[in-house]
Amino acid sequence: AGKYAKIYIVWFITDDKLLQNNQHFQPLEPTERDLLIAHSKEYLSSLKQWSANVARITEVPPVALLPNFIVQRKVLLPLRLQTGGSVLAGKLAIERGWAINIGGGFHHCSGDRGGGFCAYADITLLIKFVFAKFDAIKRVMVVDLDAHQGNGYARDFMFDDRVFVMDVYNRNIYPHDGYAKRGIKRKVELTSGVDDQTYLPLVKSHLTESIGEFNPQLIVYNAGTDILQGDQLGRLNISAEGIVKRDEIVFALAKGRGIPIVMLTSGGYQRTTARIIANSILSLRNNGLIDL
Secondary structure (H helix, E strand, C coil): CHHHHHHHHHHHHHHCCCCCHHHCCCCCCCCHHHHCCCCCHHHHHHHHHCHHHHHHHHCCHHHHHCCHHHHHHHHHHHHHHHHHHHHHHHHHHHHHCEEEECCCCCCCCECCECECCECCCHHHHHHHHHHHHCCCCCCEEEEECCCCCCHHHHHHCCCCCCEEEEEEEECCCCCCCCCHHHHCCEEEEECCCCEHHHHHHHHHHHHHHHHHHHCCCEEEEECCCCCECCCCCCCCEECHHHHHHHHHHHHHHHHHHCCCEEEECCCCCCCCHHHHHHHHHHHHHHCCCCCC
């Protein structure tokens, strides 16, 4: 339940007078036709037919006992809205230079299977939407700094040279997807317990080199906060201040090269997560890395 505390971020940000009402955007729920851009019909049908499948994907066993119409409304609808938010954020980032979806980042879901709390492949859908709607965008970089390997989109774009994946993750934890690793162009594997002093220079150096190598026209930044010290699923030892600094590094490199960036907040499983994300966004504003 701690993961979903991030829904309070909008109040934290508003309280600090960072955003005005005309800077909040409400996403639409994607239609089945929209979702079919990223997903197979068989996979989407499985979400409608079997509550047990949704229980497996979300790792909440009691969901298997619920009628599917309740699962659709209470479990999957919020995830679909977050998926719509990722697509909208991608569009806004290209048009305005940056955008942040305070949900999304379902990086364990691919076109034909979900897992690890992720039922919809919002990153895949975002990227496919961008390629379809913005002819000038030919190269998209995924920068995944969630504690876990991002195996969903990596499977979907494994053979697509238009997508460059840089993934920094703890190799000792879920999902251990050896096949999906073939889709990572820049793989940075960490071990449990890595701290700020090791982590931040690695992120900066590898991202600098990756941008220079690929010259992306859009960065999709999966900014998981499950790297925070004390997170039992991420098992890394990054401080709250380290997370804020990490986000500054990514946005500064994007801004310095004039690359639009869309940030998704992804994993984070502690009560302090929402406040840390809000602090990060405030820091981006205060340091001139996002323009309002």
